Amino acid sequence: MAVNLFWYGCNMTRHAEIIRLGERLLRCVGTEAEPVGGPGACCGSPKESEPRISEAMAGRTMAGFAARGAAKVLTWCPSCHMNLEDFMAPVSGAGFTHAHLCEALHEGRAALRPLMVNRVPARVLLDAHAGFNDRAEVNRLIPDLLRLVPGVEVLAHPYRAPSYMCFGLAGVPGALDAHKARLLEAARETGADTVVTIFHSCHRELVALERTHGLRVLNWVHLLAEGAGWEYRDDYKDWRNADDPLAAMGAARVRAAGEEAVRKLAVPELTRPR
Numbered sequence: 001m002a003v004n005l006f007w008y009g010c011n012m013t014r015h016a017e018i019i020r021l022g023e024r025l026l027r028c029v030g031t032e033a034e035p036v037g038g039p040g041a042c043c044g045s046p047k048e049s050e051p052r053i054s055e056a057m058a059g060r061t062m063a064g065f066a067a068r069g070a071a072k073v074l075t076w077c078p079s080c081h082m083n084l085e086d087f088m089a090p091v092s093g094a095g096f097t098h099a100h101l102c103e104a105l106h107e108g109r110a111a112l113r114p115l116m117v118n119r120v121p122a123r124v125l126l127d128a129h130a131g132f133n134d135r136a137e138v139n140r141l142i143p144d145l146l147r148l149v150p151g152v153e154v155l156a157h158p159y160r161a162p163s164y165m166c167f168g169l170a171g172v173p174g175a176l177d178a179h180k181a182r183l184l185e186a187a188r189e190t191g192a193d194t195v196v197t198i199f200h201s202c203h204r205e206l207v208a209l210e211r212t213h214g215l216r217v218l219n220w221v222h223l224l225a226e227g228a229g230w231e232y233r234d235d236y237k238d239w240r241n242a243d244d245p246l247a248a249m250g251a252a253r254v255r256a257a258g259e260e261a262v263r264k265l266a267v268p269e270l271t272r273p274r
Helices: 014-027 050-066 078-092 101-107 108-114 139-148 175-190 201-205 209-215 220-228 235-240 245-249 251-257 259-270
Strands: 005-008 033-037 070-075 098-102 122-126 152-154 196-197 216-219
Touching: 005 014, 005 050, 005 078, 014 033, 014 101, 014 108, 014 201, 014 220, 014 235, 033 050, 033 245, 050 078, 050 196, 070 078, 070 101, 078 098, 101 108, 101 139, 108 139, 108 220, 122 139, 122 220, 139 152, 139 220, 175 201, 175 209, 196 201, 196 209, 196 220, 201 209, 201 216, 201 235, 209 216, 216 220, 235 245, 245 251, 245 259, 251 259
Parallel strands: 005 033, 005 070, 070 098, 122 152, 122 196, 196 216
Antiparallel strands: none
16 A cells, blocks of 8 residues: 655654654645654665665665555655655665655645644744755745744845755864854844754754844744644753753653663763853
């Protein structure tokens, strides 16, 4: 039986609420899509320096899609989307179509419009990047979707960050700090009170602006959820901006994840300089 898949990739487990909200939004536009992701559904990009390993990871993911009877794959991560187009589908001979989540929601936006019943006063600046827009027009489609939310004003500014998301800047000395400085300048120039991120990497890098600069930082999926009046919790943002991330997580959650693993893997990321 053919199915639609919402492929959120291997790097989204920090943001479970975005996955759940994305799936719910898809249902609202009439698309039932089975969420697929985690380490067993990786596009291979974390191992691109080791081609044989990367190829094996991507091949395993494509085999998983085939086993599920995928008719259409809706992507979230830009790395996954680009790898799917550039080598995964051409090598494996995919028997499915694909699109980005925002493309599917934009196509069905007439069904979303009546759901946007909650007024969200916000002067929004999109954290737009230059490197993915030729694959899916995220810099145009996402503002269109945000304009469905009553009270939201999407502000125009010509600045576009290099790369396709903030992850691509993190390894270049000074590049990410320069981007944040230019984004803050654009926010001042436009009078924005809210920065809206497109992808998860950008969200992780920018949520600390709430603490350091008083700007609200939301992902575009969060803002659509607020327009619909849906409750959600951005745990990652809460932890990143907390004085004590372990206390913000709560003792029960830390025990469940394993305190040693949390201290080794999570705390250094959450406490890095803002």
